[in-house]
Amino acid sequence: MRLPSFIALTRAYRRAHFDYHTPPSVDVVAKGFDAERFVERLAEAGCQAFNFFAKDVFGNCYWDTKVGNKHPHLDRDLLGEVVDAAKRRGLRVIAYYNVMDLINARKHPEWRHVGHPAVPGSEEEYICPNSPWIEEVFIPELRELARYDLDGVFFDFLYMRQPCACKWCRESFEREAGEPFPERAEGRGWRRYIEWVRRVNDRLVETACSALHSVNPQLLVAVNWAYTPRQPGEPPECIGYLTLDVDETRCPVLEASYHAKYFDGLGRPFEVMITRFLRWWGDWGLKPLEQLLAECASIIANGGACNIGDHLYVDGGQDPAALELMSKAFKFIRAREEYLASSSVPYVAVLLSAASSWAQGRLLADDAPLRGVHLLLLESGVHHDVLLDSRLLEGLHEYRLVIVPSQRVIEPEFVDALREYVAGGGSLLVTFDSSLTDGQLGLGELLGVELESEEPLELGYIKPLDPGLVRGLPESPIFVRGKFLAVRSVEAEVLAERLEAYRPPRTGLGYEDWLGAGYGSPVEEGAAPAITIARRGKGVAAYVAADIFRTYYSYRSWAIRRLVRNLLDLLIRDKLLEVEAPPTVEVTLRRSGQRIIVHLVNWQASRSPSTPLMSEEVVPVPRVKLRLRLERRPAQVKLVPVGEAQLEWLYEDGWLEAVVEGLKIHSMIIAELAEGEGGA
Incomplete structure (x- = not known):
């Protein structure tokens, strides 16, 4: 029996994302893409769920749309082929939908975001989400998209990225706020404007959810970078899971840890998206394996699922080395998967x-x-x-x-x-x-x-x-x-x-x-x-x-x-917990029923004259010592995965004292308590 999307995706810790932003002028789009082989390779690599393009940043659609702008050189229903192939192999498919729609912004200049004169650099050529584009394009496209056998939709830029003073924003603000549109980026009027933007963002999410769920109530909805510390707030009930692609231009491991930790506190299923690239999305170079594993470790140590991002080649082909890298990361996660469903203590x-x-x-x-x-x-x-x-x-x-x-x-x-x-x-x-x-x-x-x-x-x-x-x-x-x-x-x-x-x-x-x-x-x-x-x-x-x-x-x-x-x-x-370890080691304490889990994540950066900070080879930490308060002696204490490091432990006077030798990238100390016993 096929599990409902929510349950299945919650259990999927191994995910992938494939960018395919292809300018309308590209005439080889998808000429080298085989949906059956693509999905087969993902399944062989150990992937459980993946994002596939429905609409790119330019506004090209990759399905047989009757209301949107299908890529002019695409003569197939690319999304439909992928969904069918994935369902036959039990993989979950999330449709990627980019809201910027540059094609319609050029076709309808009256719909364009114009920026704000008091905020230099706020002008860009994309759709304003307060324009008629919402009713004439966005909602019809989503209703059409929801008819596919998808598990969910991943939205990119479903919020106001920059202040906007277009006709639609001015009229909407003045109607709702009952005061003139602010011409200066300061003072009470500007604060009211920011409050209004927040309401606009909330309405955009509600509109997207309503359009999709009117056709398929089971679809999971995720909005990239929404409800993060930079846009904080309680996610509405219609959000199926939380997601963001962390900024990898500085220290990807730190970014992954920070955002996973915050998302974990919102009480919703979540993923953190990292990439296989050396320099984030604008790149084709391969990230070192141990760097990628450390990023995955920080995510799972804080309760999240890992989504690894890649580009398809312009003709839809894949980099085999990138897929191999992904496969090794998925193997790393799978070896730990039994102990990942947990909550922070x-x-x-x-x-x-x-x-x-x-x-x-x-x-x-x-x-x-x-x-x-x-x-x-x-x-x-x-x-x-x-x-x-x-x-x-x-x-x-x-x-x-x-x-x-x-x-x-x-x-x-x-x-x-x-x-x-x-x-x-x-x-x-x-x-x-x-x-x-x-x-x-x-x-x-x-x-x-x-x-x-x-x-x-x-x-x-x-x-x-x-x-x-x-x-x-x-x-x-x-x-x-x-x-x-x-x-x-x-x-x-x-x-x-x-x-x-x-x-x-x-x-x-x-x-x-x-x-x-x-x-x-x-x-x-x-x-x-x-x-x-x-x-x-x-x-x-x-x-x-x-x-x-x-x-x-x-x-x-x-x-x-x-x-x-x-x-x-x-x-x-x-x-509750005392740790003796170098600053390179991240420690998290989690619980699942009668099981107490201490995650240890080790990472150091290689010498670099610039960011992002990467590590080609993570040097093992010779010795990590910790003391964990437990009310009773645990029935069993073990180190997972077995064989990657060594564990010695004893229980004395209400404390579990443990020493881990040879911590490489990630190990978990698992303390199994007998039923009914107290713990951390």
Whole structure:
């Protein structure tokens, strides 16, 4: 019996995507494509589900459409052939649909996105989703597409990518907002415009789902990059699964981990798409195998399915070496598949405030503080979840520590919840401008500090005072190449002081503001609080006056990481998991029934003068040691996959102590508990 799409795709950890953006002028389109052989090779490689093109970026359709623009040189129903071949072999097919539709944008200039005059670079030649294109092209095409025996539809660019001031956007905004369209990218009017864009994006998803589900209610709908930290929000019920192709231009392994961790917290099935390329989509080079495996490992360690992207050749042929690479990655995943269906064990939570993200006045929010805290915790061996505020609110009291990393807008309901959480015994860490509004810190009373000035200070130093903070640090103050807020302690203990950075008098001479000519030296006079802690009820609330996590993301100071790690040791009073490993090892803790799973992912970059950062050969870590709190002795402890590394363990005084030797890329410590026993 064929499983419903939702169940089947949830169980499919091995997926592929094949780009086939082919300009209308190409006359060899699909001339070398054999649908039966294509699907047969995928099945042999171990693929379970794949995305295949229905409509490309140009607006070409690859099915026998009566309403859209079929590729002028395509004389076959390419999508139909692939769907039929896939169903015969039990593979799942997701149709790829690109919303930009450049052909219709040129054919109907009145439908085009025009950008916004106050936002340089926002002009591009593609369809505006507020134009009549939605009713005249989009909905009819989707209803036609839904008649195929598909498992789902993957949408690319189903949201407003840039601000737009076209006729349709102006009229729609003014009608809904009841005020003039904003001509400047600032102020109240612009914030209202960003709120309106968010509603437009939500309506686009609802429109797409409605059109597809009116024909086939079982179709799964996924929207690339929707509901990510840069466009946060609760996915609607009509979304079948979450997806994004991570930005591989910097550090693909880190990107994969960050987004998988955030998606995992939204409680929906999800995939993370990576590619087989050296330089993301605009490339044909092969990524090293061990690099690809490390990316897959980071995804599955955080609860996701892996989708590996490739290009078809212009005539529809495939690169056999790319398929072989994919096959090896699928084999790697399959060896671990039995233990992947699981959920994250609550321990440390990182808050993402949706209201704070949208209040920035950007279509894509700046999430650097969240990326920074994720990176720092990862490199410190601290298992954590990155959670939307609405999600964290549901399980707040399950976490031993909550971190609020420069989230300027905190909803009043959540402020109240944090007060209750700390009073009940929870630990809270707040940084920089979190909850800052109207010259006050909304969490100030809880933190025991008051704001002295809303104007941030550029550069400074943190000088630890508490003995617990100085462990492993140099005697000199720690340079923070980022911003501070000036605060005073009211009811909090000062654990570290802020020292200002010296600024020489300006005379107009060159190099006066160079951080090497006196500028930036620490000034001992006038020290102010940098790190404080307040005891509230049974819990504690700590505050860091620096934008410490944003700074770490851009500056990567080992001393900052050690300082924060020491602070975490003071705040997490009831440890669940302790890890001794180099910063190259990512650790996640998950659970499935009576099974506790500790994922260990190892990766290091090769020397490179530029990004993206890659590794041709991952060097094994000689020894990883960890301690995991378990209420009772486990019935069995093993390392999976067998034979790739060595495990020694013992259980004593409520702790499982384990040592893994020779960790290569990914191993899992599996602790099987007897029925009815407690655990992590």
